[in-house]
Structure formats: structure tokens, C-alpha cells
Amino acid sequence: MKPPVFEYHAPGSTDEALALLGEHAWEAKILAGGQSLVPAMNFRLASPAILIDINGVDELSGIETAADGSLRIGAMTRQNVVESSDQVRAAAPLLHKAMPWIAHPQIRARGTLGGSIAHADPAAELPAVMLALGAEFHARGPSGERAIPADEFFFGLLMTALAPDEMLTAISIPAQAPRSGTAFVEFARRHGDYALAGVAVTLTLGSDGTCESAALGLLSVSEAPMLAVQAASALVGTAVELSDAEGAAELAAGEIDPTGDLHASADYRRHLVRVLVRRAVVEARAGIEDRG
Amino acid sequence: MSDNDPQRIAIETRVNGTSVHAEVESRTLLTDFLRQDLRLTGTNVGCEHGVCGACTVLFDGEPVRACLIFAVQANGHTIETVESLANSEEELHPLQEAFREAHALQCGFCTPGILMSLAPDLDEIAALDEDAIRERLSGNLCRCTGYQHIVDAIQSMNPEADGD
Ligand SMILES: Cc1cc2nc3c(=O)[nH]c(=O)nc-3n(C[C@H](O)[C@H](O)[C@H](O)COP(=O)(O)OP(=O)(O)OC[C@H]3O[C@@H](n4cnc5c(N)ncnc54)[C@H](O)[C@@H]3O)c2cc1C
Ligand code: FES
Ligand code: FES
Numbered sequence: 001m002k003p004p005v006f007e008y009h010a011p012g013s014t015d016e017a018l019a020l021l022g023e024h025a026w027e028a029k030i031l032a033g034g035q036s037l038v039p040a041m042n043f044r045l046a047s048p049a050i051l052i053d054i055n056g057v058d059e060l061s062g063i064e065t066a067a068d069g070s071l072r073i074g075a076m077t078r079q080n081v082v083e084s085s086d087q088v089r090a091a092a093p094l095l096h097k098a099m100p101w102i103a104h105p106q107i108r109a110r111g112t113l114g115g116s117i118a119h120a121d122p123a124a125e126l127p128a129v130m131l132a133l134g135a136e137f138h139a140r141g142p143s144g145e146r147a148i149p150a151d152e153f154f155f156g157l158l159m160t161a162l163a164p165d166e167m168l169t170a171i172s173i174p175a176q177a178p179r180s181g182t183a184f185v186e187f188a189r190r191h192g193d194y195a196l197a198g199v200a201v202t203l204t205l206g207s208d209g210t211c212e213s214a215a216l217g218l219l220s221v222s223e224a225p226m227l228a229v230q231a232a233s234a235l236v237g238t239a240v241e242l243s244d245a246e247g248a249a250e251l252a253a254g255e256i257d258p259t260g261d262l263h264a265s266a267d268y269r270r271h272l273v274r275v276l277v278r279r280a281v282v283e284a285r286a287g288i289e290d291r292g
Numbered sequence: 293m294s295d296n297d298p299q300r301i302a303i304e305t306r307v308n309g310t311s312v313h314a315e316v317e318s319r320t321l322l323t324d325f326l327r328q329d330l331r332l333t334g335t336n337v338g339c340e341h342g343v344c345g346a347c348t349v350l351f352d353g354e355p356v357r358a359c360l361i362f363a364v365q366a367n368g369h370t371i372e373t374v375e376s377l378a379n380s381e382e383e384l385h386p387l388q389e390a391f392r393e394a395h396a397l398q399c400g401f402c403t404p405g406i407l408m409s410l411a412p413d414l415d416e417i418a419a420l421d422e423d424a425i426r427e428r429l430s431g432n433l434c435r436c437t438g439y440q441h442i443v444d445a446i447q448s449m450n451p452e453a454d455g456d
Contacts, residue, residue, distance in 0.1 A: 004319065103431075
């Protein structure tokens with residue numbers, strides 16, 4: 001099918017984009033990489049009256065490393081740029097590992113970091129990864145700028161804390177702490193397809209070798225991307241042995257609220273989470289020893 | 293400012309090395325602009341969903357889905373389609389020649405998208421092992437070949453292997 005008629009705007013700056021959004025908020029949509037929005041328009045699942053194409057707003061893309069090692073990534077930074085960035089590999093290995101799991105190279109060449117986060121698909125990799133990383137999202141709207149922690153951003157199916165007249169401008173990611181390890185695992189029928197379930201893990205050990213903090217972001221197992229809070233807190237204080245990983249996996253399977261669909265039943269998703277959480281925790285723990 | 297007439301926008305783009313000035317409706321997809329306005333029908337349209345890869349073209353040198361880009365977005369950018377590969381009707385691009393030699397196409401519907409997905413990084417891709425090559429093909433669906441002959445064609449172009 002073909003997309004419905006719309007009015008097209010291509011602002012050259014964030015200010016201009018925000019002015020347009022302020023004027024038309026309820027009938028306008030931001031066009032970023034278009035890799036989720038355009039298919040939805042082609043199938044007439046979305047029919048915005050106005051599109052604000054921010055591909056020409058250069059100030060919205062780029063990756064900066066701050067003095068404390070944290071990253072600030074512009075919302076329009078393409079997924080394949082994030083994937084091949086040495087800065088990202090150094091400061092946020094978890095993000096680096098997760099990127100190749102998103103769709104196919106041709107999609108990542110257009111798709112953006114901010115677009116995937118703003119779209120908030122529960123089956124997408126990036127929202128779950130951002131939760132596990134403790135990322136912060138920078139949004140701008142008519143009343144100025146605000147920072148929204150990842151765990152206060154995702155509300156429900158494709159719903160976020162962004163107001164209709166706000167746009168996501170950048171993503172901040174803290175540098176990975178010393179003595180920490182990460183893992184990203186997912187199960188999809190075919191690489192590049194949306195996963196049936198997936199897990200992003202960050203573990204940090206204290207000076208006594210036990211787990212000081214843990215975060216587990218889950219995808220495809222709930223209405224919204226989510227943190228397995230009980231599973232993560234059960235890991236804290238343990239030595240993260242196999243039995244601890246199994247305990248966390250059991251808790252995670254109880255925390256999720258999967259739905260069954262054409263691709264997998266709710267029970268099968270629960271089973272996957274049990275297996276994937278265990279694997280991810282073991283892998284993240286092993287990664288810490290690798291680093292010496 | 294908007295009325296009921298579809299908005300038409302003037303664009304300037306380079307397609308296969310030629311500069312193109314055109315006026316397009318905002319909702320016209322790049323696929324339809326290429327096929328219908330420019331009559332470059334080598335770019336195929338399968339799903340208009342981003343899934344099949346038949347519409348893959350190069351946008352500023354990178355393989356992308358032409359069905360997920362509006363023609364207006366090509367303004368100021370360069371596009372290359374499968375028509376840019378061969379020098380002439382007689383002289384195919386080496387990758388096209390390899391596809392022909394290895395029987396890497398049957399109906400040929402997927403072929404333009406596959407060629408354009410591979411063309412920019414051909415040397416790098418041809419040197420990969422079979423699993424990695426299949427991985428690189430994951431964004432292009434072929435309903436006929438079962439992919440084996442496509443993999444063979446790509447491997448035959450490995451600059452590091454001796455051709456036999
Ligand atoms: C075949 C196919 C397979 C895919 N597979 C996967 C997959 O396995 N995993 C995965 O995670 N994704 C997958 N995707 C989706 C892809 O990653 C998209 O790129 C991503 O979901 C959206 O990013 P975008 O930049 O393309 O955003 P767009 O499609 O342009 O926008 C998406 C939504 O976010 C809004 N938006 C975008 N940017 C902003 C902003 N800065 N501020 C406010 N709102 C904004 C838009 O208005 C729109 O509502 C797939 C897509 C296709 C076509
Ligand atoms: S027609 Fe574009 S991906 Fe299928
Ligand atoms: S040759 Fe027919 S779809 Fe690939």
C-alpha cells in the first residue's frame with residue numbers, strides 16, 4: 001500500500017523542529033530513520049497529517065565522550081554508526097554487543113538510536129539495553145529541556161514519557177564501572193527478526209568479589225521494555241555462581257507478563273527468559289574475570 | 293497553509309551519476325519515484341514493509357530500503373540503483389557475471405536488491421566465511437534459490453582465494 005497524504009517539513013535546526021512540533025503537536029510526527037514510521041504509514045497504521053523530517057538537523061547526531069568517560073549520543077545518530085563506534089565499544093560494551101541484533105545492515109544504515117527509543121517497541125533491543133545501562137534521555141519541548149531516566153521513560157505498548165510537543169535530543173550513558181561485566185542474549189527465529197525474548201545484563205562486583213549492583217533489562221516479554229528488579233536485587237551480595245544465576249532466572253520468569261502470539265506462547269516466552277537470564281548472568285560474570 | 297491538494301516539492305538529486313530535477317508529491321516513496329517517474333524499473337518492490345530487501349538501493353553509497361524513504365528525502369543526496377552496475381548491455385558488472393556463472397538467480401526478483409546490498413563492500417564480503425556471508429544476506433529474501441548458489445557466486449569473487 002501507499003502512505004496517506006501528509007504535509008512535509010524539513011527543518012534545519014532543533015529550534016526550528018521544536019517550533020513546528022509546538023505548532024502542530026497532535027497532528028505531527030517526527031520522521032527520524034523512518035524504519036518503523038514509514039512501514040506503519042505504508043500500511044496505513046499511522047497517518048500523521050504532518051511529518052517533521054529531522055534528517056537534516058546535523059546537531060542531533062554525533063557521539064561525545066565526557067571527561068568522566070560517560071557518553072552523550074545524539075538522538076539522530078544512525079544505528080550503524082553506534083555499532084562501529086570505538087567510543088561506544090570502550091565506554092558501553094553492552095550497547096556495542098547489542099547493536100548487530102537489531103534488524104539488518106540496510107535498516108541500521110537509516111534507523112537511529114533516538115528513533116528506536118522514542119518508538120519504545122517492547123520487542124526492540126535498545127530500550128532494554130538502555131534500562132540495563134541506567135541511561136538518561138534528554139528531551140526538549142516548549143518548556144525547555146529535561147532529563148528522563150530510562151526507568152521512568154517506558155510506560156506501555158509504544159508509550160513513553162515524551163509529551164507530543166517534546167522531542168528526544170540525546171542519550172547519556174554512564175561509563176561502564178571498573179570490575180563490571182555485561183552480556184546481551186536473545187532468541188529469534190532468524191537473525192534480524194524481532195526477538196521472542198532477550199536479556200541485557202550489567203553486573204558490578206565490589207572489592208570483596210561479591211555482586212555490588214546488577215541490572216537486567218528484558219525485551220519482548222511484557223507490554224513495555226522492563227527491568228527484572230527482583231532478579232537483579234537477588235544477585236546483589238552473592239558471588240554470582242551458577243546457582244545464583246539460576247535463582248535470578250527463576251525470579252525473572254515470575255516477574256514478567258508475557259503474552260502469547262503467533263510466534264510464541266506465553267509459557268514458551270517464560271521458559272526462554274529462564275534460560276536466557278541464566279546464560280546472560282553467567283556470561284556477564286565470566287566477562288569480569290576476562291578483564292583481570 | 294495546507295489545502296486539500298497534495299503538497300508537491302521540488303527536489304534535486306543525483307541518480308546513477310546523472311543530476312535529476314523533479315517535482316514530487318511528499319508521500320511518494322523513493323521506489324515509486326525511481327520506477328514510475330524515472331522509469332528505472334530494476335529496483336523491485338516486494339513488501340513496502342522493509343522486510344524483503346528487493347528495493348535495496350545505495351543512498352549516499354550505503355545500501356538502504358528505498359520503500360522506507362520518501363522521494364523528497366533524496367533531495368541533495370545521491371542514489372544508485374542496479375542500473376548503475378553494468379557498463380553496457382554486453383558488459384556486466386563482475387558481480388552480475390558471477391551470479392550468472394553460479395546460477396544465483398531463478399526468477400530474478402530478489403537479484404537487484406541483493407546486488408546493491410553487496411556491491412559497496414564486495415571484497416570484504418567475498419572474503420568472509422559461509423556463515424558470515426549468509427548473515428550478510430539476512431536482509432534479502434529469495435524465494436527461489438535456497439541461497440546456496442548466491443553464496444557460491446559471492447565466494448567465487450573472493451580476492452584472496454585462487455580462482456580455479
Ligand atoms: C524489516 C525491519 C526489521 C526490524 N527489526 C528490528 C529489530 O530486530 N529490533 C529493533 O529494535 N528494531 C527493528 N526494526 C526497527 C528499527 O530499528 C527502527 O529503526 C527503529 O525502531 C526506529 O528508529 P527510526 O530512527 O527508524 O525511527 P522512525 O521510524 O523515524 O520513528 C519511530 C517513531 O519514533 C518517533 N521519533 C523518532 N525520533 C524521535 C525523536 N528524536 N524525538 C521524538 N520522537 C521521535 C517518530 O515520530 C515515530 O513515532 C526493524 C525495522 C524493519 C523495517
Ligand atoms: S519492498 Fe522494500 S523491503 Fe520489501
Ligand atoms: S531468484 Fe526468485 S526470489 Fe530470488
